[in-house]
Amino acid sequence: MYKYNDFDESFVRNRVAQFSAQVARRIDGSLSEEEFRPLRLMNGLYLQLHAYMLRVAIPYGTLNPDQMDQLAHIAETYDRGYGHFTTRQNIQYNWPKLPDVPAILSDLADVEMHAIQTSGNTIRNVTADHFAGAAADEVADPRPVAELIRQWSTDHPEFQFLPRKFKVAVTGAAADRAVVRAHDIGLVLKRQDGVLGAEIIVGGGLGRTPMVGKTLKEFVTFDDLLPYLEATVSVWNLLGRRDNKYKARIKITVHEHGIDDIRARVEDRFAAIKPTFGGVDMEMLREIEGHFVPPIFADKPVDAYTRAYEADPVFRAWADTNLAAHKAEGYAIVTVSLKKPGQTPGDATAEQMRALAQIARDYAHDELRISHEQNVILPHVHKSNLPALHAALKAFDLASANVGLVSDIIACPGMDYCALATARSIPVAQGIATRFEELKLEHDIGALKIKISGCINACGHHHVGHIGILGLDRAGVENYQITLGGDGTEDMVIGDRTGPGFAYDEIVPAIERILLSYLDLRDGPEETFLATYRRLGLAPFKAALYPAKEEKANAA
């Protein structure tokens, strides 16, 4: 993975020193809150409902074991002994105290991490496919491009006061695991005639105006990629609405001007700025690529795996749900679920973080990833190590066999923490997961993505959940709207709203009614919830959700 050079090191250290001085000036009264707020946001420090919250970037979701250990150390030393992994491949600490934040940032810098541009109207943490560098279906590892974008966008002088925040995601595979069509810019790496490049998708986003990104250009070679991105952000920076924050994101600019108009402007701007890059971007990309050399994969038998798979039903259940195809013979990608039913989605204790770091050292070529689905990935595990790895995970309560199933729920922090939230998300996720654990229906239901947001800003990606749940405040009471049929993959679809929302104590039974009717309606166990929904549409699920009303309508 990427190692900081002298420039990166001194940049991050300087920022720590600068922010430490700003914190000191805020505490001694030299800076007012109004003056301090934009400074703390530039460094990822929010003030939430009960405490400050520090959002730390995990660039493109990649961590090494020393970094994971340091995240555990921070959780224990300055926080409540845990951290929360988010849908944007960040970790959030929910209880830091202002005077401790400089020390936390210094500890992060010790392991080449930071919280820069995790807030504010800047280009945010660049996210990527969490199976990057390991997936069997990958055209190219997206992380070198993502790192190039991180370096280019960090403190980019033209892009520190954008109309609104700006999010970039990169995938190197046709199967989209990075939700690139829901980002301001999404890149899909491709190879054409032996040359690597990217499809550039622009104007996707969720929030109050969900939109599927549109293709700005089918193929841009790596030679042109950075100037093309700069041209795109630059066009929006001038054109984007600064009069209305709800219309400021690039999705609205693309919608209002049309993709053809935006493309023409980007092409003009690209022609003007391309010569100024002079090839330095490609030199940097080549240098970065040298940091992402794949590990040396072992060529050895997988008998230990086969034996355990045949002999141990618990191991088999876990292997069936939590493993994905690796590009190297004899290897697997392991998803460690942070969704034990009843647990807060995405939370890991310091002890669990340390265990994961050690497991990565012992069995996974020193690599860890954080997925936007709030799980931890061990990207390179030889199958012969899987039984021992599984046993190690079990010892730390990390062996839930539920990846991609009903209890593998994305949930934002919601009103348990977030100052913007209009309702709680976490207890709804806990309630659904616990209920289906009781019903023992999880494996019968099969592949399902439930995503929950506690406000319209949609950090929980509810629009692209097969079942999406949006928590709102309706006349002073928590109320939950349901959408069905959303899909966050390469075939991205925004879900359909079912109708009136449900009270807090009604939402888990409502989800149960949807899923029990799916079991009745499906063509067979191989037809997934999403496929059944696409075949039958909203009507039968609506009938299950609102039975009394349907009866009334039929009687009329």
Added chain:
Amino acid sequence: MSRPFTPKVITANALLQGDVIYLSESGIWVRALHEAALIFDAARAEALLTEAQKDGMVVGAYLTDAAEGKHGPEPTHFREEFRRTGPSNYPHGKQETGARANV
């Protein structure tokens, strides 16, 4: 016609700890809602808020509705109920310090 004034408390977050605080009758910031001053008069509420917003050791002071309870002010909205209690997924925040328990 303007809406009749409903009773309010002044709340904010503490600068250093970041936790929820309330303005008391004596003008001191307290950690428990039931120790807060319940304000029944619009002019007094505005005057106290203006003063509170000048306090450099607190952040984001605002007026919020509260009702008169047996032991002091109580929240009328669930957001303020969570603020005076803490998150529902862990026993952290005010519920562990006892600031909530006295109610």
